[in-house]
Amino acid sequence: MITPSPLDVMNAVLDxxxxxxxxxxxxxxxxxxxxxxxxxxxDVQPSLQRQVYSVDGEIVDETLPVxxxxxxxxxxxxxxxxxxxxxxxxxxxxxxxxxxxxxWLETARKGGKRAVIPGDVGTHVLxxxxxxxxxxxxxxxxxxxxxxxDVVIGGPTGVxxxxxxxxxx
Numbered sequence: 822m823i824t825p826s827p828l829d830v831m832n833a834v835l836d837x838x839x840x841x842x843x844x845x846x847x848x849x850x851x852x853x854x855x856x857x858x859x860x861x862x863x864d865v866q867p868s869l870q871r872q873v874y875s876v877d878g879e880i881v882d883e884t885l886p887v888x889x890x891x892x893x894x895x896x897x898x899x900x901x902x903x904x905x906x907x908x909x910x911x912x913x914x915x916x917x918x919x920x921x922x923x924x925w926l927e928t929a930r931k932g933g934k935r936a937v938i939p940g941d942v943g944t945h946v947l948x949x950x951x952x953x954x955x956x957x958x959x960x961x962x963x964x965x966x967x968x969x970x971d972v973v974i975g976g977p978t979g980v981x982x983x984x985x986x987x988x989x990x
Contacts, residue, residue: 914956
């Protein structure tokens with residue numbers, strides 16, 4: 822039996838810890854919650870697996886769990902917002918917050934100018950995820966109508982509107 826070096830042990834511990842640190846990844850919507858306010862929450866299945874060590878010390882691929890009630894982050898500001906309808910099967914970009922968002926989601930108020938104590942010690946965990954209805958499309962579902970100079974709004978039937986730099990629609 823070969824005894825691992827202190828460096829090997831330290832690298833294994835760091836690899837294991839980094840395997841628990843989540844930043845961002847694609848995910849698939851598996852449920853859109855019903856109701857006007859609930860539509861801003863989805864259940865998602867992360868689309869990438871992670872590598873973990875088995876009990877035997879072998880590296881194995883593991884599917885991440887479904888994440889329930891993930892808040893959807895829409896573009897907003899100045900009282901305006903832009904929303905898109907999300908459906909089961911849509912891809913979103915999953916961003917994992919530095920700290921838990923639970924208490925902030927419940928207590929934050931516009932103009933409050935006060936940071937909240939997260940109440941959870943986890944950092945970059947899946948439970949702190951936010952779904953962005955944006956991100957890269959897989960090669961099997963690339964968007965039709967994307968343009969290098971025009972703003973394009975498209976839908977299932979193709980391009981719905983095109984805005985040029987000259988102001989034409």
